[in-house]
Every structure is written in C-alpha cells, then in structure tokens.
Amino acid sequence: MLKIFVTKDNLPNLVGRLMDGATVLGPVKEGEAHRFRPLKKAADLDLSYQNSRLSPKDLVHPHSDAMFAFSLKKDDPEAGILKELPRSADKRLVLGIRPCDAKAFRLVDVNFLTDTYRDPWWEARREATVLVGLGCSRPCRSCFCTAVGTGPFDETALDVLMTELEDGYLLKAVTEKGEALLRDAPQAEAATDERMQKAEGIAEEAARKISKPFVTEPIKDKPQTELFSAEFWEEVQFACINCGTCTYLCPTCWCFDIQDEVHGEEGVRLRLWDSCMFPLFTLHGSGHNPRNQKLQRVRQRFMHKFKYYVDKYGDGPACVGCGRCVQYCPVNIDIRRVVAMMSASCVCPT
Amino acid sequence: MKNPYLPYPVRIQEIITETEDRNLKTFKLVFLKSEDEAAFSYIPGQFAELSVAGQGEVPIGIASSPTEKGFIMFTVNRVGKVTTYLHNMKPGDVMGVRGPLGNWYPWEEMKGKNVVIIGGGFAFTTLRSSIVWMLDPAHRGDYGDITVVYGARNPGMLLYKEELVAWERRDDITMHLTVDATDDPQWKYNVGFVPAITKEKAPSSENAYAIVCGPPIMIKFTLPVLADLGFPPERIITSLEMRMKCGIGMCGRCNIGTEYVCKDGPVFTMEKLSRLPNEY
Ligand SMILES: Cc1cc2nc3c(=O)[nH]c(=O)nc-3n(C[C@H](O)[C@H](O)[C@H](O)COP(=O)(O)OP(=O)(O)OC[C@H]3O[C@@H](n4cnc5c(N)ncnc54)[C@H](O)[C@@H]3O)c2cc1C
Numbered sequence: 087m088l089k090i091f092v093t094k095d096n097l098p099n100l101v102g103r104l105m106d107g108a109t110v111l112g113p114v115k116e117g118e119a120h121r122f123r124p125l126k127k128a129a130d131l132d133l134s135y136q137n138s139r140l141s142p143k144d145l146v147h148p149h150s151d152a153m154f155a156f157s158l159k160k161d162d163p164e165a166g167i168l169k170e171l172p173r174s175a176d177k178r179l180v181l182g183i184r185p186c187d188a189k190a191f192r193l194v195d196v197n198f199l200t201d202t203y204r205d206p207w208w209e210a211r212r213e214a215t216v217l218v219g220l221g222c223s224r225p226c227r228s229c230f231c232t233a234v235g236t237g238p239f240d241e242t243a244l245d246v247l248m249t250e251l252e253d254g255y256l257l258k259a260v261t262e263k264g265e266a267l268l269r270d271a272p273q274a275e276a277a278t279d280e281r282m283q284k285a286e287g288i289a290e291e292a293a294r295k296i297s298k299p300f301v302t303e304p305i306k307d308k309p310q311t312e313l314f315s316a317e318f319w320e321e322v323q324f325a326c327i328n329c330g331t332c333t334y335l336c337p338t339c340w341c342f343d344i345q346d347e348v349h350g351e352e353g354v355r356l357r358l359w360d361s362c363m364f365p366l367f368t369l370h371g372s373g374h375n376p377r378n379q380k381l382q383r384v385r386q387r388f389m390h391k392f393k394y395y396v397d398k399y400g401d402g403p404a405c406v407g408c409g410r411c412v413q414y415c416p417v418n419i420d421i422r423r424v425v426a427m428m429s430a431s432c433v434c435p436t
Numbered sequence: 437m438k439n440p441y442l443p444y445p446v447r448i449q450e451i452i453t454e455t456e457d458r459n460l461k462t463f464k465l466v467f468l469k470s471e472d473e474a475a476f477s478y479i480p481g482q483f484a485e486l487s488v489a490g491q492g493e494v495p496i497g498i499a500s501s502p503t504e505k506g507f508i509m510f511t512v513n514r515v516g517k518v519t520t521y522l523h524n525m526k527p528g529d530v531m532g533v534r535g536p537l538g539n540w541y542p543w544e545e546m547k548g549k550n551v552v553i554i555g556g557g558f559a560f561t562t563l564r565s566s567i568v569w570m571l572d573p574a575h576r577g578d579y580g581d582i583t584v585v586y587g588a589r590n591p592g593m594l595l596y597k598e599e600l601v602a603w604e605r606r607d608d609i610t611m612h613l614t615v616d617a618t619d620d621p622q623w624k625y626n627v628g629f630v631p632a633i634t635k636e637k638a639p640s641s642e643n644a645y646a647i648v649c650g651p652p653i654m655i656k657f658t659l660p661v662l663a664d665l666g667f668p669p670e671r672i673i674t675s676l677e678m679r680m681k682c683g684i685g686m687c688g689r690c691n692i693g694t695e696y697v698c699k700d701g702p703v704f705t706m707e708k709l710s711r712l713p714n715e716y
C-alpha cells in the first residue's frame with residue numbers, strides 16, 4: 087500500500103485538498119478541551135492534541151438524531167404515519183482520529199450491522215466516512231489500549247495511518263479508500279526507508295510506555311453467573327454517583343433511547359443517547375425495575391464490556407483503553423482496577 | 437433491507453373492552469397496504485411494537501394467530517403514557533405496527549408432543565395465539581394432548597371469555613379455568629390460584645412441554661409444581677418482559693446477561709434462564 091511523507095509546512099495544503107472532496111472533521115481546540123468539528127479552514131486543525139474529551143462516536147452516532155417525521159394535522163390524510171427522512175450520505179473524512187477511537191467504531195459495528203437487522207443511520211454514516219488516524223506517540227498515563235487488543239499505532243480500523251515525525255507526517259494507506267486519498271496528495275515526498283524506520287521506532291516506543299494493568303483471558307473462562315455474583319461489585323459500586331459521565335464519554339457505549347417530540351402539529355421520532363447508569367433505562371411501566379440498585383447498574387456496565395459482549399460475539403472486549411472514564415469519573419472509579427478484579431489476574435496499585 | 441425502525445401504517449378496526457375493570461382492551465388492526473400484511477409474517481410467541489405518532493412505541497405480544505387472516509390483534513393493559521393514549525383511541529384511527537419481533541415458542545421441537553399451557557392474568561395474549569394456531573386443522577395433527585390452565589383474579593378479569601367457553605366445549609383441548617376467588621354463583625369452573633390448580637389437575641409431563649406465562653409470583657410458585665410433575669427445565673418455556681425501545685437488539689436496555697430479550701427472546705426455556713444472571 088502507498089506511503090507518502092508530507093512536511094509540516096505542507097500539511098495545510100494537503101488538508102485543503104482533502105476539504106475540496108469531503109467535509110473534513112478533525113480535533114479543534116474549544117476552551118480547554120479538543121473536540122472533533124468540521125474544519126472551516128486548514129488552520130483549525132490541531133494535531134498537537136492528546137485526545138478529545140468527548141469521543142468522536144457522535145460523528146457516526148449523534149447525541150440526538152431525527153429518525154422519522156410525522157404530521158398530526160386533522161385534515162392531512164397521511165396524519166399519524168411516520169415518514170423516512172433523507173439520510174444524507176455526504177462524504178466525510180475524519181482527520182487525526184486516534185487508532186483506539188477508530189477501533190471503537192469496529193466494535194460497535196457488531197451491534198448495529200447484524201445478519202437480521204441493519205441500522206440504516208449507523209450504516210450510512212459509516213460508509214460515508216473515511217478515517218485518517220494519527221498514531222499516539224505520547225500516550226496518556228490513563229491509556230491501556232494494549233491490554234484490550236488495540237494499540238497506539240493500531241491501523242486495523244483506519245483507512246490511513248499517520249505518524250508524526252520531527253519535520254512532518256508519514257502517511258500510510260491501509261485500505262483502498264485510503265490509497266485513493268494519498269494518490270494525488272499535493273507536495274507528497276517519498277516515504278524513505280529512513281523515515282519508515284523512524285516511524286516504527288516511535289510506534290514501538292509508544293507501545294512500551296503504555297501500562298498493561300490486567301489480562302482479559304481468564305474472564306472468558308468464568309461463567310457469567312459466577313462473575314455476576316462476585317462480591318467485589320459491592321466495593322466497586324460504593325462511590326459511584328450514577329452521573330453517567332463514563333458512558334457519555336465512552337467511545338464504545340452505544341445505548342440509546344427513542345422519543346417522540348411534537349411541535350404544534352408536526353413531530354419527529356428521535357433517538358438520543360441513553361445510559362445504563364440511569365434507573366429509568368430499565369424501568370417497567372408496572373414500576374418493576376430489574377436494575378433498581380446502583381450496584382446492578384454499575385455491574386452491568388463492566389459486565390457488558392468485558393463479559394457479555396465477549397461471550398456473545400466472540401470478539402472484544404468492548405473497550406479500547408482510551409482512559410476517558412478513568413480521567414473523568416468524579417469519584418475515581420478505575421476500570422483498570424475493576425477488570426483486574428474480574429479477571430483476578432493482578433491487583434493494581436491504587 | 438427495510439428500515440427496521442419504520443412501522444407499517446395500520447387502522448384500528450375494532451376495540452374490545454376485555455375486563456370488568458376496563459384496564460384491558462383488545463385492538464384489532466388492519467394494514468393500510470396489503471403488501472405490508474404479507475410482509476408481517478409471524479409465529480405465535482412473537483411480539484410487535486405498537487407505534488402512536490407523537491406518543492411513542494410499546495412492545496406488545498401478538499394475540500392473534502397467523503391462521504386468522506385480514507387483521508392482527510393485541511391486548512393492551514393500561515399502565516403508562518402510550519398504553520393510556522391507546523386506550524383513548526377510536527376505531528378508524530391510524531397508528532403503526534413494527535415487527536414481528538423476537539423469537540417464538542418452539543413449534544418445530546414440540547411437534548408430536550403434548551402441550552401444557554399455563555397462563556395467569558393478562559399474560560394470556562400470545563397463549564391465545566398459540567391455542568388458536570394449534571387448534572387450526574392445519575396444525576392440530578402435529579401436536580398431542582393440549583391442556584390449558586388459565587386463571588385470573590375473578591371471572592370478570594379473564595380475557596377472551598367467549599373463546600374460553602367455546603374451547604371448554606371442544607373435545608380436542610382440555611381446559612382448566614380458575615379464579616382466585618369469586619362469589620358469582622354462575623361460575624362453574626375452578627377456584628384457586630394457578631399453581632394450586634396445576635398441582636390438582638396434574639397434567640402429565642410424559643412426552644410433554646409446558647409453556648408458562650403470567651405474573652412473576654405465579655411463575656415462581658408454578659415452577660416447583662411442574663418440577664414435581666417431572667417436567668425438566670429444558671421443557672418448561674416462558675416468555676419474559678423487559679423495558680424495550682428498539683426491539684431489535686440495538687438500543688442496549690433489555691439484556692439479561694448476554695441475551696437481549698427483544699431479539700434472543702422473549703421466549704426462553706428454564707434451562708437457558710438458569711445459565712443467565714438472575715436480573716429480570
Ligand atoms: C415482549 C413483551 C410483550 C409484552 N406484551 C404485552 C401485552 O401483550 N399486553 C400488555 O398490556 N403489555 C405487554 N407488555 C408490556 C408493555 O410493553 C408495557 O406495559 C408498556 O410498554 C408500557 O408502556 P407505557 O408507555 O404505557 O408505560 P410508561 O411507563 O409510560 O413507559 C414508557 C416507555 O417505556 C417502555 N416500557 C415501559 N414499560 C415496559 C415494559 N414492561 N416492557 C417493555 N417496554 C416498556 C415503552 O417504550 C414505553 O412506551 C409486553 C412487554 C414485552 C417486553
């Protein structure tokens with residue numbers, strides 16, 4: 087596959103060219119944090135970022151999304167009938183996404199694109215989106231991607247992998263889509279052996295810096311009922327305030343709600359992010375709630391990612407080690423420690 | 437592939453108030469487009485999302501049988517937002533149906549076997565579908581003895597009363613109707629809770645499957661009775677409820693351990709449930 091080198095000075099020209107063919111989204115600094123936004127100009131892009139605070143999952147699975155529209159007008163013969171809305175499949179390119187966040191899309195594909203049903207919104211946006219990833223040469227202390235089957239330079243879910251060198255970026259096509267992008271890149275230089283060796287060195291060095299706080303294999307062998315009744319959930323859940331921050335920031339949390347919203351005589355059926363951390367998520371109309379207690383909800387989140395998903399799809403875990411939940415949990419619940427307890431493979435220093 | 441979230445438009449043909457407390461109503465729905473009726477091909481045990489524009493959707497078991505053509509039928513308990521709105525709708529109103537969804541009772545596996553149906557309260561909906569389906573001449577020969585234990589709080593709370601009486605008179609199905617209590621002198625059937633009546637009538641477990649649907653308390657006390665009668669957990673089948681939205685295994689809320697009740701269920705054997713976390 088094609089590899090090219092672009093100097094830092096020439097990068098804006100490449101970004102400009104990409105912006106001619108598609109909407110380009112990339113990390114943009116907003117206040118103190120970065121967020122993936124459509125670039126208005128090449129200079130908005132800030133590749134010096136560490137990672138975005140919100141994961142880029144909303145690019146494919148928006149926080150709020152209109153599914154259908156309907157009319158409630160008395161004289162409308164079609165009143166009460168839900169109508170499909172145009173599903174725009176504008177070409178989009180995500181530039182500078184981290185390999186872990188890209189891998190998250192892969193993990194969530196399994197949920198939305200099945201043999202029996204395909205989620206049309208997820209599918210349309212996934213197909214229309216090209217992922218140009220930026221390897222992590224300076225991983226955070228909270229990163230643990232290598233413990234969950236990905237890594238700072240994992241290219242498997244990307245179309246192009248970029249590696250930052252001192253004076254520029256090495257771009258490596260991973261898919262045909264990626265190859266097509268690089269083929270007519272302006273001011274491309276050769277990806278010399280020397281540059282490629284440097285890139286490899288950077289990738290190895292980065293992987294070495296990432297902690298591997300647990301192994302996941304032992305979890306596979308334990309029956310779900312055994313892990314479910316483990317005593318440590320009591321301790322794990324103790325401090326949790328069910329704020330939902332972890333699920334909101336998580337790139338692999340996909341759960342959603344469906345609600346109708348009416349304005350006058352017109353309405354839309356919406357889907358909205360939801361969270362297993364909220365009691366309403368599972369409340370029956372009768373008042374019965376199978377996950378009424380905080381412990382049950384906290385347990386569901388970890389069990390889903392590290393046990394149910396793995397058993398169900400023979401893949402995963404449904405975690406990419408981005409560390410957002412570790413960084414932003416207001417009461418410092420650390421998924422690394424919880425998974426270590428689940429696998430009873432090691433006890434992390436607290 | 438069809439958008440799995442888009443309901444078929446239907447018109448309410450008839451609304452029947454089932455119970456004396458007026459909390460249960462049966463809705464007969466007809467598809468606005470005949471091709472939709474053909475596409476909505478279902479098997480007893482499945483459910484559908486009833487959709488009301490502006491209100492939302494509710495998952496409801498399909499109470500009609502695929503052998504009944506020209507309409508589909510649902511019996512709805514009034515509990516919250518959408519079901520209350522539905523109860524106030526009128527024949528002629530337009531709404532939507534999305535499905536069929538979920539799995540079904542194991543009709544293939546049960547061929548050649550006796551079938552014991554145990555129902556309580558308003559969870560009799562997909563059991564009605566099953567009985568009508570098995571009694572249809574096209575299927576009756578596939579199954580052995582059919583025994584039904586069905587109970588409600590009092591006679592006024594039984595669903596589908598005319599049909600129950602008609603089934604009573606048939607000789608190819610054994611009916612044990614019961615009520616928790618009654619002072620109605622007309623009541624000529626059993627008095628007692630479903631588990632007790634099941635124990636008393638003692639349907640044989642030989643070559644038999646039991647399908648049990650009802651309130652959790654009824655299920656809890658019926659299971660040991662069935663075990664005593666010799667039904668192994670693989671041959672005791674139940675249908676579960678969870679709060680649902682998507683109905684197609686995507687929105688993430690209805691799981692019991694690894695299984696999504698909307699897609700991998702709602703029908704489970706007790707054997708399967710014994711290997712899942714007890715969280716439902
Ligand atoms: C497989 C299955 C079959 C069912 N069959 C029947 C039936 O035949 N007849 C019947 O009366 N009821 C049935 N129910 C229960 C019925 O779905 C709920 O009573 C109904 O959703 C309550 O909706 P509401 O808007 O009135 O209540 P609210 O409390 O206002 O609920 C708001 C929303 O939450 C969801 N929800 C709430 N409770 C439940 C629940 N118990 N199950 C699923 N979703 C829920 C629905 O989307 C609902 O619109 C069934 C449930 C399931 C899962």
Ligand code: SF4
Pocket residue numbers: 325326327328329330331332333363414415416417418419
């Ligand atoms: S972020 Fe922390 S406190 Fe908030 S719900 Fe998640 S685990 Fe609980």
Ligand code: FES
Pocket residue numbers: 679680681682683684685686687688689690691696697698699
């Ligand atoms: S109702 Fe959405 S996953 Fe089951």
